[in-house]
Amino acid sequence: MNAQVQTTEANGRPSRDLPPEALRMLIRSGRYQGATSGLAPGFVQGNLVILPKGLASDFLAFAHQNPRPCPVIGLSEPGSPRMPDLGTSIDLRTDLPRYRVWKNGELVSEVPDIHDDWRDDLVSFVIGCSFSFEEALLEDGIPLRHVASGANVAMYRTNIACTPAGPFAGPMVVSMRPLKAADAIRAIQITSRFPAVHGAPVHLGDPALIGIENLAKPDYGDAVEVKDDEIPVFWACGVTPQAVIAAAKPAFAITHAPGSMLITDKRNSRMSAF
Amino acid sequence: MNAQVQTTEANGRPSRDLPPEALRMLIRSGRYQGATSGLAPGFVQGNLVILPKGLASDFLAFAHQNPRPCPVIGLSEPGSPRMPDLGTSIDLRTDLPRYRVWKNGELVSEVPDIHDDWRDDLVSFVIGCSFSFEEALLEDGIPLRHVASGANVAMYRTNIACTPAGPFAGPMVVSMRPLKAADAIRAIQITSRFPAVHGAPVHLGDPALIGIENLAKPDYGDAVEVKDDEIPVFWACGVTPQAVIAAAKPAFAITHAPGSMLITDKRNSRMSAF
Numbered sequence: 001m002n003a004q005v006q007t008t009e010a011n012g013r014p015s016r017d018l019p020p021e022a023l024r025m026l027i028r029s030g031r032y033q034g035a036t037s038g039l040a041p042g043f044v045q046g047n048l049v050i051l052p053k054g055l056a057s058d059f060l061a062f063a064h065q066n067p068r069p070c071p072v073i074g075l076s077e078p079g080s081p082r083m084p085d086l087g088t089s090i091d092l093r094t095d096l097p098r099y100r101v102w103k104n105g106e107l108v109s110e111v112p113d114i115h116d117d118w119r120d121d122l123v124s125f126v127i128g129c130s131f132s133f134e135e136a137l138l139e140d141g142i143p144l145r146h147v148a149s150g151a152n153v154a155m156y157r158t159n160i161a162c163t164p165a166g167p168f169a170g171p172m173v174v175s176m177r178p179l180k181a182a183d184a185i186r187a188i189q190i191t192s193r194f195p196a197v198h199g200a201p202v203h204l205g206d207p208a209l210i211g212i213e214n215l216a217k218p219d220y221g222d223a224v225e226v227k228d229d230e231i232p233v234f235w236a237c238g239v240t241p242q243a244v245i246a247a248a249k250p251a252f253a254i255t256h257a258p259g260s261m262l263i264t265d266k267r268n269s270r271m272s273a274f
Numbered sequence: 275m276n277a278q279v280q281t282t283e284a285n286g287r288p289s290r291d292l293p294p295e296a297l298r299m300l301i302r303s304g305r306y307q308g309a310t311s312g313l314a315p316g317f318v319q320g321n322l323v324i325l326p327k328g329l330a331s332d333f334l335a336f337a338h339q340n341p342r343p344c345p346v347i348g349l350s351e352p353g354s355p356r357m358p359d360l361g362t363s364i365d366l367r368t369d370l371p372r373y374r375v376w377k378n379g380e381l382v383s384e385v386p387d388i389h390d391d392w393r394d395d396l397v398s399f400v401i402g403c404s405f406s407f408e409e410a411l412l413e414d415g416i417p418l419r420h421v422a423s424g425a426n427v428a429m430y431r432t433n434i435a436c437t438p439a440g441p442f443a444g445p446m447v448v449s450m451r452p453l454k455a456a457d458a459i460r461a462i463q464i465t466s467r468f469p470a471v472h473g474a475p476v477h478l479g480d481p482a483l484i485g486i487e488n489l490a491k492p493d494y495g496d497a498v499e500v501k502d503d504e505i506p507v508f509w510a511c512g513v514t515p516q517a518v519i520a521a522a523k524p525a526f527a528i529t530h531a532p533g534s535m536l537i538t539d540k541r542n543s544r545m546s547a548f
Contacts, residue, residue: 181477188462189474200463203455205479205505231479274548 008032014039020087020263024095027263033097033112035259037131044197044268045261046073046086046126047238048096049245050114050254053078056123058166062244063125065163069172069240071196073271074126074264081118083126087265092124098257105249110257117254127238128197129261130175132268136190142183145224152259153177155220155237159211160202162240167248174202174234176215178226184233191235193272203234210234282306288313294361294537298369301537307371307386309533311405318471318542319535320347320360320400321512322370323519324388324528327352330397332440336518337399339437343446343514345470347545348400348538355392357400361539366398372531379523384531391528401512402471403535404449406542410464416457420498426533427451429494429511433485434476436514441522448476448508450489452500458507465509467546477508484508 007026008014014023014032020040026032036045051059056078063070074083081092093114101109101117111117130153134144146153153175160172179187184204192200203210215232216223220239226232245253256262281300282288288297288306294314300306310319325333330352337344348360355366367388375383375391385391404427408418420427427449434446453461458478466474477484489506490497494513500506519527530536 181479181483185462185474185476185478188459189466192463192466200459202459204459205455206503209455209503229480229483 016041020265021089023263024087024089027097028091028094030112033260036097036261036263037259040263041135042268044073044086044264044266044271045129045131046264047129047242048092048099048254048256048262049125049127049241050092050122051125051245051250052119052252053121053123055167055250059125059168059245061165062162062168063127063241065165066172066240067195068199068202068236069162069238071128071198072125073128073196074124076124078123079120081124083124086126086262090262090264092262093118096256096262097260100255100257102246102250102253102255104251105246114254119252122254126262126264127241128271129238130198130235131261132197132271133191133194135268136194137187140186140190142179142187144177146177146222149224151224152221154215154218154222154224155239156207156212157219157243162244167250168244170240170244170247171211172202173220173237173240173243174210175221175237176218176224176232176234178224178230179233180230184231187233193274195273196271198236198238201233201235204231207232290315294539295363297537298361298363301371302365302368304386307534310371310535310537311533314537315409316542318347318360318538318540318545319403319405320538321403321516322366322373322528322530322536323399323401323515324366324396325399325519325524326393326526327395327397329441329524333399333442333519335439336436336442337401337515339439340446340514341469342473342476342510343436343512345402345472346399347402347470348398350398352397353394355398357398360400360536364536364538366536367392370530370536371534373534374529374531376520376524376527376529378525379520388528396528400536400538401515402545403512404472404509405535406471406545407465407468409542410468411461414460414464416453416461418451420451420496423498425498426495428489428492428496428498429513430481430486431493431517436518441524442518444514444518444521445485446476447494447511447513447517448484449495449511450492450498450506450508452498452504453507454504458505461507467548469547470545472510472512475507475509478505481506
């Protein structure tokens, strides 16, 4: 047994043994700018949205009205890059591998550090992510095809309208996982315990009933096979707030880059309501 | 306001206001021999199975191995017609409207009182019933078509084998309720809280996957329409133990007559695990 924890694997990925804070320090140093999926197993990862204070209250109202696609698990003080509820050492300006900076709805840069873009009026939102409930499903023995094949989950725009707030409005985006019926029932039980990370599915079965024309053509992520003995099960997705922000074209916004999440000190099990 | 509770309605049915014990006394007197559905709302009703002691341990093992179709909520001492856990005043020989007496798997009589058939070696089982979870679904605003139309729930033999015990073996029987997807998801959440009355569904979607060829032709109960925007949802059913007992052809058995259940003093909410 080696008492010392290896920082990186042979493939350049951080070691899965690294605890959240050590991972964030590695990322803060600029030595890792890749995807975070599979890192710090057992700990919550979150989507990041940063908006000027003038828009933050409308966005918070939007999240409040649409808790399934937009569960806020962390909210900063205006101007503060700290998020103590999710980790005392977190610095939101440096601790994600990559960020996207947006102006008037246009992507203007993708950077590993947002010190240069930081402003005193910025409010940060961390939004729960399906990684947390997927871990609970996998630990229960429920197979997830996109995870097994190393693909991104399939996501679709629906005809389910979010409740609008200020400039924020648009359709709910859902992620889809094909499951056998017994696994679908069990997955509903498990994810119902996790309202802070999208909770129970919003739909299952016929995709047309929520406005999805072709399962083989997701709007985001990768298509996944649905076998004859499986049912497509649809969860509200954290891409919804991103799509809504892109559509609202705020003068200024920062988000995480896809797959490059905030790794927190909070355990996934603590996302369980009971 | 009339301080006195009416015993019967104009239609001859007992008043819905009658509490469980008063209802049992009315039934014990022989003045009501009809169906119990809708009576004593809020209180548990149970299926009754009475077997000679020599078969009771195998039947209990069967129930233990198959808790979804066969949830035992009451078990008597051998020879005792009492079931104090479900109601201190219960006398199982008189308190159900009608009983069926079976010999070697053949129905030999249907009677309102089993004093004449009682034996000192009989063990009684009360088995949870879907009335309890249907009440929870209806109270949550989930429509149940068979209830709305006053029909019996549709039930089907499946290709899901029960785990055998002694002479007791056979396929699981399920009940089916057509639900819209969002209601199906909610129904899974609600019934998961009620493991003692069949719990979560065992299947949803394609009936062929559990060996049901034609939903329009139930093996028991009444057919019910499944609309285009609905999913058939299948729960393990208390008819399973009855079917299994009929197949095992015990020398002697007594059961409730269909729809003529034991009304208990236990509240449905106490069937909830959490």
